[in-house]
Amino acid sequence: MRRSLDLAMVREVLTHAxxxxxxxxxxxxxVVCLLAAFQSFATIASLPYVENLKxxxxxxxxxxxxxxxxxxxxxxxxxxxxxxxxxxxxxxxKRCYLASWILILCVxxxxxxxxxxxxxxAIIAPSLLNNVEIPTLIAYTVLHLAxxxxxxxxxxxxxxxxxxxxxxxxxTFLLPIALSLATYYFTSLAPILGIVCPYYxxxxxxxxxxxxxxxxxxxIGLASLVLTMILIYACFVKVKKLDV
Amino acid sequence: MIEFVDVYKVYxxxxxxxxxxxxxxxSGTLACLLGPNGAGKTTTMKLIMGFLRPSSGTVKVxxxxxxxxxxxxxxxxxxxxxxxxxxxxxxxxxFLKHLANLxxxxxxxxxxxxxxxxxxxxxxxxxxxxxxxxxxxxxxxQALLGDPELLLLDEPTANLDxxxxxxxxxxxxxxxxxxGVTIIISSxxxxxxxxxxxxxxxxxxxxxxxHGSLEELARKYVANAIYVIESxxxxxLAIELLKKDYVRGIYVHDDRVEVHVDMDRVNDLEEYIxxxxxxxxxxxxxxxxxxxxxxYEKIVGSSHG
Numbered sequence: 001m002r003r004s005l006d007l008a009m010v011r012e013v014l015t016h017a018x019x020x021x022x023x024x025x026x027x028x029x030x031v032v033c034l035l036a037a038f039q040s041f042a043t044i045a046s047l048p049y050v051e052n053l054k055x056x057x058x059x060x061x062x063x064x065x066x067x068x069x070x071x072x073x074x075x076x077x078x079x080x081x082x083x084x085x086x087x088x089x090x091x092x093x094k095r096c097y098l099a100s101w102i103l104i105l106c107v108x109x110x111x112x113x114x115x116x117x118x119x120x121x122a123i124i125a126p127s128l129l130n131n132v133e134i135p136t137l138i139a140y141t142v143l144h145l146a147x148x149x150x151x152x153x154x155x156x157x158x159x160x161x162x163x164x165x166x167x168x169x170x171x172t173f174l175l176p177i178a179l180s181l182a183t184y185y186f187t188s189l190a191p192i193l194g195i196v197c198p199y200y201x202x203x204x205x206x207x208x209x210x211x212x213x214x215x216x217x218x219x220i221g222l223a224s225l226v227l228t229m230i231l232i233y234a235c236f237v238k239v240k241k242l243d244v
Numbered sequence: 245m246i247e248f249v250d251v252y253k254v255y256x257x258x259x260x261x262x263x264x265x266x267x268x269x270x271s272g273t274l275a276c277l278l279g280p281n282g283a284g285k286t287t288t289m290k291l292i293m294g295f296l297r298p299s300s301g302t303v304k305v306x307x308x309x310x311x312x313x314x315x316x317x318x319x320x321x322x323x324x325x326x327x328x329x330x331x332x333x334x335x336x337x338x339f340l341k342h343l344a345n346l347x348x349x350x351x352x353x354x355x356x357x358x359x360x361x362x363x364x365x366x367x368x369x370x371x372x373x374x375x376x377x378x379x380x381x382x383x384x385x386q387a388l389l390g391d392p393e394l395l396l397l398d399e400p401t402a403n404l405d406x407x408x409x410x411x412x413x414x415x416x417x418x419x420x421x422x423x424g425v426t427i428i429i430s431s432x433x434x435x436x437x438x439x440x441x442x443x444x445x446x447x448x449x450x451x452x453x454x455h456g457s458l459e460e461l462a463r464k465y466v467a468n469a470i471y472v473i474e475s476x477x478x479x480x481l482a483i484e485l486l487k488k489d490y491v492r493g494i495y496v497h498d499d500r501v502e503v504h505v506d507m508d509r510v511n512d513l514e515e516y517i518x519x520x521x522x523x524x525x526x527x528x529x530x531x532x533x534x535x536x537x538x539x540y541e542k543i544v545g546s547s548h549g
Contacts, residue, residue, distance in 0.1 A: 012346065019342045023334060082329045085295060086386065089323040090346040091315055243255070244295045 009096055016092055017100035024071060024104065031067045035060050035116040043120040043128075053128075054137055054203060057117060061141060061199065062172055064113050065148055068105055069168025072152045075101050076161040085244050098153075098239040102232070106149040110142050117141075136202075140217065143224050144199035150231035151196065157238045176200050183210050191215050198224040245271040245394070245426060246292060248452070251301035253287050260450055261287040264301070267445050267455040269428060271393075274420045276441035277430035278540060284450040285430035286326050289398045292428075293323055305394075319347065322387030326398040326430075328379045332372035336363065336382055339371060340389065349390040357385040361415060377408030384415065395419070395427045401436055409436065416440055438536040446543045453543045459531060465542035466535075468492050468504045473517060473529040475501060481525050488516065502532070 021028070042056030078084050087097060117138060121128050128134060148171060155164045175197045182189040183204055191214045194201030202217040215223075246269040253262040262284045269275050277285045290296045291303045294310030294317055303310060310317040331339060340354040358364040361381045366374060371382060380400065387395055400416065401409040417440055420427050431437055437444070445455040454461065462469060475481045478501050482494045485501070490509035495502040505513045510531075520526045 015342070015345050019338075019345075022338070023331065082325060082327060083331060085293075085323075085325055086329065086343070087346060088295065088314075089293060089318055089321070089325075090343045090386075090389070091319050091348070092346050093315060241297070244290075 012096040013099045017103040039116040040120040043124050065172040075156045080159045094239045110145050140199040140202040147224050147228045150228050153235045183208050194220040195223045247304045249302045252299045254299045263450040265452045267452050273443040274427045275443035276437040277445050279447035283447045289396050320393045322392035322395045324383045324387045324397045330371045337367040347390045357388040361385045395425050397429045434537045461539050469507050469510050470532040471503045472532045473501045474527040
């Protein structure tokens with residue numbers, strides 16, 4: 001009984017996610033093409049060093065964060081104008097509704113971004129895949145994207161489009177600058193910022209000796225993971241109480 | 245079927261949408277939820293759907309609380325939202341097919357409901373290219389997917405031109421007559437509801453002023469009852485009826501005679517109509533509900549004063 005219930009929920013989530021994905025497809029195809037082109041170029045340009053690849057992927061990573069922010073506004077608008085009601089009226093539960101958006105704006109971008117790193121390397125320089133730096137790089141980007149989108153999800157559920165865009169853009173473009181400044185002037189602040197941007201923290205930690213007195217990237221990554229789990233749990237609690 | 249017991253709904257910010265609302269809607273009726281803008285009609289609809297949780301009180305639909313048993317309740321309800329909130333860039337067919345998938349009904353149902361509401365030739369069009377009347381039909385089509393037992397239509401004729409309004413109301417009547425669905429329509433346009441409704445819930449500023457079948461409400465608030473009699477000899481029939489002292493007025497329209505009678509003499513009139521039917525003067529007759537507007541005025545008047 002429980003299993004069939006879970007399978008039914010998975011089916012609902014996938015059904016709705018694929019429908020929404022169809023609507024967002026145009027923008028998504030552009031993002032995937034740009035990612036593929038950029039990452040291939042970055043891979044070729046950085047050979048044979050992984051260090052350069054890490055820096056090169058920052059640009060595509062920022063692009064992905066901006067894309068997630070932009071698409072998050074689709075969720076806010078859908079909730080704001082009441083379109084969500086239509087889907088809920090046909091048996092989709094609020095939790096499945098949220099889960100389908102998490103799939104679209106968190107899981108899919110993560111998978112696409114990871115593939116955009118791995119596939120060009122596998123084609124252009126397969127030997128680099130054995131380098132331990134690559135899984136580390138992937139792990140931090142995955143954590144960063146998950147934390148980023150879970151923060152935005154919580155804001156999106158309050159139906160405040162302006163806040164989602166402002167905070168999304170700030171976390172995309174200003175946070176790296178803030179982290180660099182914190183590294184030099186308010187070092188104790190850097191790990192706190194690092195929790196919401198573990199990938200930036202990892203890169204900064206690798207390049208700046210000032211952060212050596214701060215917690216290591218794995219500790220920050222763990223804190224980030226806990227924060228993400230709390231935020232996603234909060235999203236599911238909030239969506240259950242949401243007035244649509 | 246639907247039961248509200250002392251329901252309060254207070255939104256964030258302290259806006260009180262419902263204040264101690266209590267009413268019932270029996271199964272099989274075509275009921276209207278009548279009240280001015282901001283009376284709490286949409287909130288009532290959303291509470292029935294389980295989209296909102298009552299701040300206090302109990303809402304039950306088929307004995308289940310919709311907020312808790314959201315899936316069980318919603319799977320048996322078709323809902324037309326107040327505003328046209330459909331995704332504009334999606335084709336009608338894609339949209340309806342997705343909702344059919346969510347509801348777990350076969351895709352063939354999309355064709356059935358499209359035909360029923362007269363949009364089968366528009367399935368390949370994007371929703372944004374449709375007129376408001378047709379968008380509303382798409383809304384009704386989605387509400388009919390899966391043969392719901394209860395239809396909730398929130399302001400189904402809002403923002404439509406007179407022709408589209410008439411078409412939608414005709415459609416509602418046909419759905420009730422042919423499919424036997426229980427329907428609740430919310431509106432503030434009394435003449436429209438007069439045409440279709442047989443049961444009414446009067447709501448104003450979050451309070452349910454009264455509810456019941458129009459016959460009951462008419463007996464309670466209105467002096468005269470109205471009968472519509474179909475006859476092959478309407479003028480002769482009118483002359484016969486005028487002889488009775490309890491008849492307050494007679495209007496002849498083609499082959500129909502509209503008779504206004506004292507509410508407490510309804511039974512006498514019915515007896516007499518049966519007698520006239522035996523003499524071949526009456527083809528059929530029906531108790532026409534009193535004018536909804538009149539009942540509304542009386543109810544609002546008594547609540548205000």
